[in-house]
Amino acid sequence: MSVNLPVLDQGVGYSLIVGFGAFFAISMTSLSLLLARYKSQIQTSEMLMTANHSLKVGLIASAVVSSWTLAATLLSSTTEAYQYGVSGPFWYGAGCTIQIFLFAIAAIELKRKAPQAHTFLEVVRTRYGYLGHIVLMCYSLFFQIFTSVNLLVGGSTIFTTMTGMSSEAACFLVPAFIMTYTIFGGIKAAFLTDWLNTVVIYAIMLASLFAAYVSSSGVIGSPERLYKLLQEVATLHPVAGNEDGSYVTMKSDNGGYTGLVFIGAGFAAAVDSQLFQKAIAADPSATLSGYILGGLCWFTIPFVTATTFGLTAAATEHLPSFPTYPNRMTSDQVSSGMAMPFGAMALWGKGGAVAILISVLMAVTANMASETIANSALVTYDIYKAYINPAATGKQLVRVSHITIVAFDLVVPCIAIGLIHAGFNVDWLLKAIGIFVDSAIIPMACTILWRKQSRLAVVGAPLISSAAAITAWLLTAYTHYGEVTIATTSETFPLVAGNMVSLCGPIVVTPVLTYLRPDDFDWGLLKQLKSDRGVETSSTVHEHGVEDDKAMDTRLRKSRNKACALAAFLCLSFLILWPIPMYGTDYVFSPGFFKGWIVIVFIWAFFAAITITCLPIFESRGDIVDFVKYMLGMKRPMAVSVAEGHDLDGEEGNTTFVAVEEKSKG
Numbered sequence: 001m002s003v004n005l006p007v008l009d010q011g012v013g014y015s016l017i018v019g020f021g022a023f024f025a026i027s028m029t030s031l032s033l034l035l036a037r038y039k040s041q042i043q044t045s046e047m048l049m050t051a052n053h054s055l056k057v058g059l060i061a062s063a064v065v066s067s068w069t070l071a072a073t074l075l076s077s078t079t080e081a082y083q084y085g086v087s088g089p090f091w092y093g094a095g096c097t098i099q100i101f102l103f104a105i106a107a108i109e110l111k112r113k114a115p116q117a118h119t120f121l122e123v124v125r126t127r128y129g130y131l132g133h134i135v136l137m138c139y140s141l142f143f144q145i146f147t148s149v150n151l152l153v154g155g156s157t158i159f160t161t162m163t164g165m166s167s168e169a170a171c172f173l174v175p176a177f178i179m180t181y182t183i184f185g186g187i188k189a190a191f192l193t194d195w196l197n198t199v200v201i202y203a204i205m206l207a208s209l210f211a212a213y214v215s216s217s218g219v220i221g222s223p224e225r226l227y228k229l230l231q232e233v234a235t236l237h238p239v240a241g242n243e244d245g246s247y248v249t250m251k252s253d254n255g256g257y258t259g260l261v262f263i264g265a266g267f268a269a270a271v272d273s274q275l276f277q278k279a280i281a282a283d284p285s286a287t288l289s290g291y292i293l294g295g296l297c298w299f300t301i302p303f304v305t306a307t308t309f310g311l312t313a314a315a316t317e318h319l320p321s322f323p324t325y326p327n328r329m330t331s332d333q334v335s336s337g338m339a340m341p342f343g344a345m346a347l348w349g350k351g352g353a354v355a356i357l358i359s360v361l362m363a364v365t366a367n368m369a370s371e372t373i374a375n376s377a378l379v380t381y382d383i384y385k386a387y388i389n390p391a392a393t394g395k396q397l398v399r400v401s402h403i404t405i406v407a408f409d410l411v412v413p414c415i416a417i418g419l420i421h422a423g424f425n426v427d428w429l430l431k432a433i434g435i436f437v438d439s440a441i442i443p444m445a446c447t448i449l450w451r452k453q454s455r456l457a458v459v460g461a462p463l464i465s466s467a468a469a470i471t472a473w474l475l476t477a478y479t480h481y482g483e484v485t486i487a488t489t490s491e492t493f494p495l496v497a498g499n500m501v502s503l504c505g506p507i508v509v510t511p512v513l514t515y516l517r518p519d520d521f522d523w524g525l526l527k528q529l530k531s532d533r534g535v536e537t538s539s540t541v542h543e544h545g546v547e548d549d550k551a552m553d554t555r556l557r558k559s560r561n562k563a564c565a566l567a568a569f570l571c572l573s574f575l576i577l578w579p580i581p582m583y584g585t586d587y588v589f590s591p592g593f594f595k596g597w598i599v600i601v602f603i604w605a606f607f608a609a610i611t612i613t614c615l616p617i618f619e620s621r622g623d624i625v626d627f628v629k630y631m632l633g634m635k636r637p638m639a640v641s642v643a644e645g646h647d648l649d650g651e652e653g654n655t656t657f658v659a660v661e662e663k664s665k666g
Helices: 010-038 045-053 057-068 071-084 087-113 120-163 167-213 223-236 253-271 273-281 284-298 300-316 331-335 339-348 350-388 394-422 426-449 455-481 492-514 523-528 549-577 580-584 591-619 621-632
Strands: 539-542 545-548 635-642 657-664
Touching: 010 120, 010 167, 010 350, 057 087, 057 167, 057 253, 057 273, 057 284, 057 350, 057 591, 071 087, 071 120, 071 253, 071 300, 071 331, 071 339, 071 350, 071 426, 087 120, 087 253, 087 273, 087 284, 087 300, 087 426, 087 523, 087 549, 120 167, 120 253, 120 273, 120 339, 120 350, 120 394, 120 426, 120 455, 120 523, 167 223, 167 300, 167 339, 167 350, 167 394, 167 591, 223 300, 223 591, 253 426, 253 492, 273 350, 284 300, 284 549, 284 591, 300 339, 300 591, 331 339, 339 350, 350 394, 426 455, 426 492, 455 492, 549 580, 591 621
Parallel strands: none
Antiparallel strands: 539 545, 635 657
């Protein structure tokens, strides 16, 4: 079915963006108002940015999945499968999953050492003063802008290609709706949006599995049929660097190099303060389970989705059902991520294009909301309160956060449109980000893990390593390809060089600079950070009741130790135990082994979909029942008592938020 692009009307693109955007804006805003009415969840600056440190395992896991799922995640991982076969989605997933497991350790230590922090950068400023704070803040701010631009570039490119709608309109419409519900709902609205969006992505993912491997009327219909088609394709255009040119082998040189690139690109996300924002918002008891479950579930996104759509695109490209038949995709189409929608169209026709547009929109919406809130927190607490108005009241902080949300969601689309017109694509943006920001990862981790790290190290190591990484990237592109262009800097070897230097440079530079004048930081200083509620306590309230600081510290130490053991085991499994035996033995999958591989794909998909969909509902079952009772009049709305001290927004006065009291009717 040779088709002309765009395959859908412009109206489809506008309807999807406006329809889903309006749905999320209205539903999340309404929910926030209802929670304020019936559950007394007033949107103070504390609630806006930290959700009162109360979120449970399910929402944390879904937020982790959402944070790691860019439009580029869906598109680029599928491109890797199309180009390199089964090794592509595996190495993409493994290379970007290990950071989540390792981040669990940092998240727990942050909860343990700075339980009342609003942002991670607040901790940095307390420890290193303004210079270290400004350096790491710039790295985090750069990543927030860069990844938000990436979201809009990837999303708008797919919508423009498939529907013909204006890329400029797509770039501005998506943030416009996000702006609405993040202003009213804050981080909790972002978490709920994360959950809804990931549920939709998983639903489409499960539908694609059955369409590809079970449907008797489909172009494939079974793992055996897919295996046969991939064998045919390997004879028509074998994969360079793969064992026997096969699509069904882990022995893939380019696939392995891609894994190194995505290890660097994946670690870049750890620079983003929004990931720490999710750790800050978590209930202490939910942190470890939330991040480990989130990592295991996120691996499904590239592993399952890319295996299905990417292998389908590779296997059916020579068949009449493929959109570009009788031609192969052009290099521009491949680099723009079109393997995913074209693979879906081979399975479902134009309905597949709609399904992919929805999946991409969900990824863009959820992640953009998280980045918007994270940027708002950074500007509010790490710029405005830190350097402009240290005595800011809660009302002033909320006002600044709202202004920042509007500004961020207006500026980022402008940058995205400029990069689109300059010729940058989603693949370049995704793979290059680690080169610029990975150098901050080691200093950031050591900020809460190593008391001896010095101010010189936290300032010097990132800057020195970033300069070296950019130099290695550009020089490798020049020496290998004779010029420095978007095309040559997108090649594998320059990207590997830049990402690895950026990631590994601080491993050497940080200790060297530290031992010139080692620090001996007192962790107790971080516990002096106070919430905007204006109340310091010697206890922590969480889902199990009130727990004193000493008991909480003991419990978090145990969680930290478990996180270290789990992270070591999972990283070893994903990077060594699973792939290396197949890589080292040059193994090409047999039909039976490939069928078993697809069975693992099904099992992992159902595990992740059920976990992310059902766990948040199960954990919130009591709140949901109470909420319904309030709305039906079976319970009176929760009453907020007031007392002397600070008001709901942290201003000094005659009232403060205090206890919440439930009253049953009758």
